[in-house]
Amino acid sequence: MYEMRAEAAADRGELIWHVITKGTSASPLCGVPLELSTASAPQLEGAVERYCSSCMDAFSAALKSS
Numbered sequence: 001m002y003e004m005r006a007e008a009a010a011d012r013g014e015l016i017w018h019v020i021t022k023g024t025s026a027s028p029l030c031g032v033p034l035e036l037s038t039a040s041a042p043q044l045e046g047a048v049e050r051y052c053s054s055c056m057d058a059f060s061a062a063l064k065s066s
């Protein structure tokens with residue numbers, strides 16, 4: 001199972017969604033260590049939301065191989 005976690009890149013005004021294997025705390029598929037708040041997604045006023053392309057690649061590869 002997978003879930004999405006948002007990482008706030010406040011300096012760029014972006015909210016980046018990573019894919020995380022359920023059960024791990026902060027280990028996205030792209031391997032970038034995240035500083036995640038354990039609660040809900042961070043709120044960033046007027047943030048542009050986008051998906052982490054590395055996570056998306058790894059996610060689709062994982063789906064195909066399962």
Ligand SMILES: [Zn+2]
Nearest residue numbers: 018030052055
């Ligand atoms: Zn990622």
